Amino acid sequence: MTGLPAYRVWALPGIPEVRTGDDIAKLIASAATADGLPGLADGDVLMVTSKILSKAEGRVVRADDREAAIDAEAVRVVARRGPLRIVENRLGLVMAAAGVDASNTPAGTVLLLPEDPDASARRIRTGLRDTLGVNVGVVVTDTFGRPWRSGLTDVAIGAAGVRVLDDLRGGTDAHGNPLSATVVATADELAAAGDLVKGKAAGLPVAVVRGLSHVVVPDGGAGVAGAGDGGDGAGGADEGARALVRDAADDMFRLGTSEAVREAVTLRRTVREFTDDPVDGGAVRRAVAAAVTAPAPHHTTPWRFVLLESAESRVRLLDAMRDAWIADLRGDGFTEENIARRVRRGDVLRKAPYLVVPCLVMDGSHTYPDARRNASEREMFVVAAGAGVQNFLVALAGERLGSAWVSSTMFCRDVVRDVLGLPADWDPMGAVAVGRAAVAPPSRAARDADAFVTVR
Structure with missing residues (x-):
């Protein structure tokens, strides 16, 4: 079966309870080089749960009233049903409760999303390059519900060094038919793959994907691959996960009923x-x-x-x-x-x-x-x-x-x-x-x- 497309994904054990001020890149590097683990290599992609970044960056706030915290983070109510609110937060993400989380944090406090998840991903990528000498991609993940679909999955809310979108428009399928609307959310697919091994309550906030080095860009590479560039990207700065947020003008489902x-x-x-x-x-x-x-x-x-x-x-x-x-x-x-x-x-x-x-x-x-x-x-x-x-x-x-x-x-x-x-x-x-x-x-x-x- 050699030669067939394949990848491996595993959760990274050994990440301790994160506290304000912790260097996430150093924690990951230490865990990845522990005895019995394969370490990190060029072309690996790390999925990092946003919660540990929120803790490290001091985004834990006292909030006896979670609703007030949601109000502070939300810029627009998309839909409301009873106490549940789907809102657009200040990052442009449309999600339940603006991403304000009251789980895995002391009573009377809530976790806010990282201030800038793309910047957080860049810091981790740079830190791992400086510490271990490897060129890896980093995806910051959070849990989302989805329109039309039951259940939750992890998606990318921040990214560095990863082609977050693979634009296949302009190419053809196996039958020669032109592809006019196919843009693959690669970063979201990676996030979901990592979530399968991280789990929601297993204390494993980081996962590693190996075997998909083509989605990792060199320093300074672009975050969007196009059909016309042979997968090498168009050059320029890494766009991060913000490229995944659909523009309001193109969003046909911008509001609840x-x-x-x-x-x-x-x-x-x-x-x-x-x-x-x-x-x-x-x-x-x-x-x-x-x-x-x-x-x-x-x-x-x-x-x-x-x-x-x-x-x-x-x-x-x-x-x-x-x-x-x-x-x-x-x-x-x-x-x-x-x-x-x-x-x-x-x-x-x-x-x-x-x-x-x-x-x-x-x-x-x-x-x-x-x-x-x-x-x-x-x-x-x-x-x-x-x-x-x-x-x-x-x-x-x-x-x-x-x-x-x-x-x-x-x-x-x-x-x-x-x-x-x-x-x-x-x-x-x-x-x-x-x-x-x-x-x-x-x-x-x-x-x-x-x-x-x-x-x-």
Whole structure:
């Protein structure tokens, strides 16, 4: 079986209880050179549990209230369910409780993650090179849960001298098919391999992997291997495990369910300047699917959404609406200068690459003998239409699409119905401009919810 790809992994015994100020590299060197052990060699990779680094670096803090420690380490709540919080910590890691650990530490204290796990890994690597003369890789590990998967595993939160990612994009598989999305998290795979022998409660915080020297880079080498460089890396500084943290812009699962809803509501801001980027009709239809889940009276479905996907249909509608508006303003006695200024303010719809006209239908409404009850019946349907449009706007924000809900079609409903060929009982309820925001909406002062609440 010689010649087949293989590696060995073993836990390193003899690491004593770590205390503040201990030199982890010296402790590892001493343990690795004990009698009966294979020692360390060039190309080995060490997996070092973050807890011993936290202890050595004085990251043990008095905290009778663990929640307060989590608050101090967290920068963003990703998801919350009961007392459990998944948060992004100051290192950019998304994990339970910000990595604050109350195990393997005296009562009344908690362990925080190392201040800079990549720097910790570099110190260990340098220390082992100086002490034993070996070029090894170092991976600092911590325990993570994972979306969609039960159980825990160790992952890399710090690294030095290791190709943390193996970028295979641009290569081909065994059948010659191009690889367009394959980036292997090598450092995480190493961390998981080491965890198999370290164990969670065995008092073995360090593991050694031998036989994978190709993942260890020379001093000053790069931490990411690419398909186009033959595995030699691209040169430059060691990137460390920070390269494993996905950028926010590329993270499709950045929030938990309730947090995603709240962020989408917050993101729903009126956009008045759009880029020329085309709008995905599928995204708009998904937003319509969210819209029609709104509450409505009598189990009715009072919403209809007219999607103006062609430039011709948008221009034809907006030209007809403009002419009707100008005629109304002239009839109201406005000067030509005032009319021109008002028409320019309404140009937000012309700047959008996509328009939607939400309509109200009264199918299923009740008719009563007196006008008061009939007016209330219509009000119920109008409220339901507004709820549907709000759902629609929030869902668009969740698709990272900007919008502006403009009331103009309500002032010329006959014109809109005629231009768009709509049934006589469809009432246009404004128009929604849809597109990607050209500039971020200006900041808005937070509103105190208590100012809008009355309790009886």
